[in-house]
Amino acid sequence: MKVYPEVKKIAALNHKMQVLCEKLNEKIDCDGLNLTNAYLISGCSEKNGHLYQDGKKLDNSGPVDNEYYCKQHTGVCEDDFYGTMYFKTDVPGQFVAVPFWM
Structure with a gap:
């Protein structure tokens, strides 16, 4: 199976974005x-x-x-x-x- 480092980076960025959204939601309503x-x-x-x-x-x-x-x-x-x-x-x-x- 071919390994694509970009896929791992995308997943890491998605996780970081989720964490940042949770922090932002503590300050403003992000709904x-x-x-x-x-x-x-x-x-x-x-x-x-x-x-x-x-x-x-x-x-x-x-x-x-x-x-x-x-x-x-x-x-x-x-x-x-x-x-x-x-x-x-x-x-x-x-x-x-x-x-x-x-």
């Missing part, structure tokens, strides 16, 4: 957050209580609880919500975009 599809965005600026990237407004509500920006949409049945939350990083102009569905 509905799609952390496995989180990604970094750069070149962002904060102006007049909104988040912009390349001149395009990313959020439809200013900073929520002074923790993140949010672009939220209502589902077809109007009883569910989906969108993206943007968390600031320690790098100027960089945010983590986290898709969600609730």
Whole structure:
């Protein structure tokens, strides 16, 4: 049987991600957050209580609880919500975009 070291690394990273998600869940409610599809965005600026990237407004509500920006949409049945939350990083102009569905 062929051994693929990348498979072992992927499994280790998945485990590390699970542990990090558990730690994060102690700080905020992660229910509905799609952390496995989180990604970094750069070149962002904060102006007049909104988040912009390349001149395009990313959020439809200013900073929520002074923790993140949010672009939220209502589902077809109007009883569910989906969108993206943007968390600031320690790098100027960089945010983590986290898709969600609730």
